[in-house]
Amino acid sequence: MANPPPSTPQDLTALREQHRQAKTAVLREIEALGGRASGIRPRLRRLARVTDSTLRALWQRLAMPPRLALLAVGGYGRGELFPHSDIDLLVLLPDNASADEHAAVERLVGACWDMGLEIGSSARAQRQCLDEAAADITVQTALLEGRWLAGARAPAQALLQAVRAAIDPLAFCRAKYFEMQQRHQRYENTPYALEPNCKESPGGLRDLQVILWVARAAGLGHTWQALARSGMATPREARQLRANEALLALIRARLHILAGRREDRLVFDLQSALASAFGIEPDLPPEPGREHRARRARRASERLMRRYYWAAKAVTQLNQILLLNIRERLEHSNRHPAQSRPINARFAERDGMLDVVHDDLYWREPHAILETFLLYQQTPGIKGLSARTLRALYNARPVMNAAFRRDPVNRRTFMQILQQPQGITHAFRLMNQTSVLGRYLWPFRNTVGQMQHDLFHVYTVDQHILMVLRNMRRFFMPEHAHEYPFCSQLAAGWDKPWLLYLAALFHDIGKGRGGDHSVLGARDVMTFARQHGMARDDAELVRFLVAEHLTMSHVAQRQDTTDPDVIRAFAERVGDERRLTGLYLLTVADIRGTSPKVWNGWKAKLLEDLYRATLRVLGGGAPDPHAEVQARKRDALAQLALHALPHQAHAALWARLDVGYFMRHSADEVAWHTRHLSRALAQHTDAATHPTVVRARLSSAGEGLQVMVYTADQPDLFARICGYFDRTGFSILDAKVHTTADGCALDTFQVATDTMPQHYRELVTLVESGLPRALQPDAPLPEPTRARASRRMRSFPVVPRVTLQPDERGQRWLLSVSAGDRKGLLYRIARVFAQHRVQLQLAKITTLGERVEDTFVISGVALHMVREQAQLTHDLMQVLDDESASAVA
Numbered sequence: 048m049a050n051p052p053p054s055t056p057q058d059l060t061a062l063r064e065q066h067r068q069a070k071t072a073v074l075r076e077i078e079a080l081g082g083r084a085s086g087i088r089p090r091l092r093r094l095a096r097v098t099d100s101t102l103r104a105l106w107q108r109l110a111m112p113p114r115l116a117l118l119a120v121g122g123y124g125r126g127e128l129f130p131h132s133d134i135d136l137l138v139l140l141p142d143n144a145s146a147d148e149h150a151a152v153e154r155l156v157g158a159c160w161d162m163g164l165e166i167g168s169s170a171r172a173q174r175q176c177l178d179e180a181a182a183d184i185t186v187q188t189a190l191l192e193g194r195w196l197a198g199a200r201a202p203a204q205a206l207l208q209a210v211r212a213a214i215d216p217l218a219f220c221r222a223k224y225f226e227m228q229q230r231h232q233r234y235e236n237t238p239y240a241l242e243p244n245c246k247e248s249p250g251g252l253r254d255l256q257v258i259l260w261v262a263r264a265a266g267l268g269h270t271w272q273a274l275a276r277s278g279m280a281t282p283r284e285a286r287q288l289r290a291n292e293a294l295l296a297l298i299r300a301r302l303h304i305l306a307g308r309r310e311d312r313l314v315f316d317l318q319s320a321l322a323s324a325f326g327i328e329p330d331l332p333p334e335p336g337r338e339h340r341a342r343r344a345r346r347a348s349e350r351l352m353r354r355y356y357w358a359a360k361a362v363t364q365l366n367q368i369l370l371l372n373i374r375e376r377l378e379h380s381n382r383h384p385a386q387s388r389p390i391n392a393r394f395a396e397r398d399g400m401l402d403v404v405h406d407d408l409y410w411r412e413p414h415a416i417l418e419t420f421l422l423y424q425q426t427p428g429i430k431g432l433s434a435r436t437l438r439a440l441y442n443a444r445p446v447m448n449a450a451f452r453r454d455p456v457n458r459r460t461f462m463q464i465l466q467q468p469q470g471i472t473h474a475f476r477l478m479n480q481t482s483v484l485g486r487y488l489w490p491f492r493n494t495v496g497q498m499q500h501d502l503f504h505v506y507t508v509d510q511h512i513l514m515v516l517r518n519m520r521r522f523f524m525p526e527h528a529h530e531y532p533f534c535s536q537l538a539a540g541w542d543k544p545w546l547l548y549l550a551a552l553f554h555d556i557g558k559g560r561g562g563d564h565s566v567l568g569a570r571d572v573m574t575f576a577r578q579h580g581m582a583r584d585d586a587e588l589v590r591f592l593v594a595e596h597l598t599m600s601h602v603a604q605r606q607d608t609t610d611p612d613v614i615r616a617f618a619e620r621v622g623d624e625r626r627l628t629g630l631y632l633l634t635v636a637d638i639r640g641t642s643p644k645v646w647n648g649w650k651a652k653l654l655e656d657l658y659r660a661t662l663r664v665l666g667g668g669a670p671d672p673h674a675e676v677q678a679r680k681r682d683a684l685a686q687l688a689l690h691a692l693p694h695q696a697h698a699a700l701w702a703r704l705d706v707g708y709f710m711r712h713s714a715d716e717v718a719w720h721t722r723h724l725s726r727a728l729a730q731h732t733d734a735a736t737h738p739t740v741v742r743a744r745l746s747s748a749g750e751g752l753q754v755m756v757y758t759a760d761q762p763d764l765f766a767r768i769c770g771y772f773d774r775t776g777f778s779i780l781d782a783k784v785h786t787t788a789d790g791c792a793l794d795t796f797q798v799a800t801d802t803m804p805q806h807y808r809e810l811v812t813l814v815e816s817g818l819p820r821a822l823q824p825d826a827p828l829p830e831p832t833r834a835r836a837s838r839r840m841r842s843f844p845v846v847p848r849v850t851l852q853p854d855e856r857g858q859r860w861l862l863s864v865s866a867g868d869r870k871g872l873l874y875r876i877a878r879v880f881a882q883h884r885v886q887l888q889l890a891k892i893t894t895l896g897e898r899v900e901d902t903f904v905i906s907g908v909a910l911h912m913v914r915e916q917a918q919l920t921h922d923l924m925q926v927l928d929d930e931s932a933s934a935v936a
Contacts, residue, residue, distance in 0.1 A: 550629065686715065752810060888904045
């Protein structure tokens with residue numbers, strides 16, 4: 048048969064339009080599905096058939112040489128195609144391919160792109176394919192799913208048969224399992240990220256594909272029904288696998304359609320639109336007067352994501368069960384069956400895995416469910432749970448009912464798990480993965496898959512709780528003592544670590560139920576304590592920690608901790624040293640468990656300083672301000688003696704400083720200021736002639752720079768300093784502002800930047816030379832820089848708040864500002880201060896992910912007039928509203 052004539056541009060245009068129309072029709076069918084996941088697979092197969100037809104027509108119209116073959120490989124090779132996925136193609140060449148045949152391949156690739164087909168292509172001979180497959184597991188996997196599309200059929204079939212024959216099933220299984228572990232690590236080993244990748248994250252579509260790849264390589268079939276027939280899966284598991292795969296596939300397909308491109312992440316921008324496409328409505332708000340008893344009304348996006356998380360969790364469990372099952376069969380077929388070592392009448396150790404003796408053990412003896420995790424902690428050499436055990440747990444979930452939770456034996460076993468000297472983190476994570484934790488600890492079940500819309504938690508509530516538990520556990524492990532030495536030092540003297548583990552489990556357990564989650568959690572943990580026979584003192588301690596777990600962070604980051612009254616009030620609230628130590632450890636573990644971006648050395652210093660100051664009060668050794676000032680002066684003089692300053696070099700500066708300065712600055716800071724300012728003051732006794740002195744150093748907190756500014760005071764000085772840091776890319780973490788007796792400003796700033804600490808010497812030079820020039824009083828204040836809001840802020844805008852309250856003496860005012868974080872925001876606030884002639888005495892800048900909670904201690908004559916107070920708060924809200932509006936836009 049003669050080859051058809053070469054195609055014309057008109058032919059390709061018509062073919063492109065035909066493909067577009069056919070694809071559009073399938074996409075409309077997907078959109079019409081709403082949330083009916085059962086109909087997605089036929090549409091994905093139809094989309095693949097549409098693409099098959101187009102490629103075959105293109106192959107013919109380009110009159111491709113007869114010795115070439117076109118194969119679909121990878122995901123496309125499975126016969127399913129997502130709306131904007133790559134079309135993976137292999138052009139199989141003969142061993143002695145001619146220049147004309149290579150040129151034909153180039154024409155085909157170019158024509159595919161001209162037609163709008165997003166292809167991923169390669170062209171190889173059979174020997175090259177086999178060599179590549181032997182060297183690269185990814186290539187081997189892609190060819191494993193290959194199928195012929197067009198051209199020479201016999202060479203294509205021979206290649207596919209050769210690839211499958213060359214596979215070592217056990218080696219392939221081990222390689223794919225290792226590859227999956229590496230992929231999971233890239234996604235922090237959790238399916239519960241707030242913006243998960245529905246294809247690649249743990250519990251995503253890729254985990255299901257790994258099962259089928261390994262099953263196909265082992266000759267066990269390539270469908271869920273085939274796995275059930277081979278005994279690798281139960282019929283119930285096969286149904287659940289099929290249902291969860293359909294849901295994940297529908298989510299991925301709708302994401303592609305909504306984004307108009309390949310987008311596999313459930314990003315915040317698309318979650319609400321995706322929920323609407325699924326027909327999911329938000330929860331109705333609680334009836335008036337019943338808010339305290341009702342669950343918090345959830346957004347439609349939260350309901351969608353909870354559905355996703357539960358599916359991902361099921362996939363994670365089933366993936367582990369089936370892969371272990373297949374691997375065990377492959378390993379035991381290559382050697383003698385593994386020897387079992389009895390542990391007791393119900394369990395045995397088999398290949399380092401904890402194995403149930405009978406498949407129906409948990410139905411016959413429900414007490415064995417929690418015993419599983421106790422033995423996992425207690426038995427040396429146990430690395431995990433066998434496939435048989437995981438399957439038995441998965442199928443025994445109905446057994447874990449109210450009677451199971453009330454059973455005294457189970458309650459004793461749970462307390463034993465909590466009190467074990469090792470294996471705490473792994474045991475509780477494994478209990479959560481197998482759904483045992485949420486079914487035994489019923490309030491915990493509500494936290495599974497519960498999102499947190501606060502812009503600084505990056506995990507769902509259950510994962511955050513387990514992260515805090517992990518952090519707490521590490522304080523008691525010598526191998527982690529280098530991470531947070533002070534926490535480890537305190538933990539070493541704590542006699543009942545399990546009380547802190549219990550506080551970590553309950554601290555956020557009330558989230559998502561409406562009301563104050565600290566109050567709800569405290570109530571839940573008291574119920575737990577009563578049911579589990581805890582001693583009254585132990586129960587009261589844990590209740591206190593759960594109820595107050597936010598207090599220490601609030602005081603350290605938002606109040607003036609140099610004020611003795613603040614420390615005294617906090618000490619009265621805490622009550623004793625044991626509570627203080629427990630609260631400190633829980634606070635550090637909690638902040639560290641929110642997001643890698645939230646914890647820093649400065650927050651660590653604030654909390655540690657608060658702990659030490661409160662401990663002095665609780666120990667009865669809290670000195671009065673005069674004694675504290677004298678102690679700091681002595682310590683500062685001792686440090687100054689190391690620098691060989693002239694006798695009484697400190698006197699000129701210290702005579703200008705009041706008690707407030709020495710209370711707010713540590714001895715180290717006092718010595719640092721004195722060392723750099725004593726010479727300048729000796730040369731310039733008149734305040735009007737004092738030079739501007741700017742010095743910077745690495746912060747004693749271990750992160751960022753500490754910057755000292757000494758200059759003649761002026762009303763807009765704070766605004767000018769903030770403007771400089773804004774323009775040069777520094778973030779201000781803390782500010783201490785002081786005015787000397789002769790009218791000079793002595794300000795200290797804690798600043799950070801992304802380029803620290805590698806280039807701190809250059810940054811020190813930059814600040815010391817550039818900041819003085821920015822403080823010239825005759826120049827107008829520069830305009831703030833503009834920056835785009837992040838995706839998360841656009842999706843979850845923060846409602847701005849401003850509160851202004853006088854202190855107890857009515858001399859200073861506490862200004863609190865809450866808003867979404869934006870570049871230049873602090874400078875805009877400082878400009879408002881300058882406009883109203885407000886003097887800043889203290890600033891605490893708290894960044895929680897992409898939300899700021901800033902606290903300022905301010906003073907000024909205008910603040911004593913109600914009209915001026917109202918105008919100040921109005922102008923601040925105007926600044927924050929402008930920022931919020933730009934974030935939404």
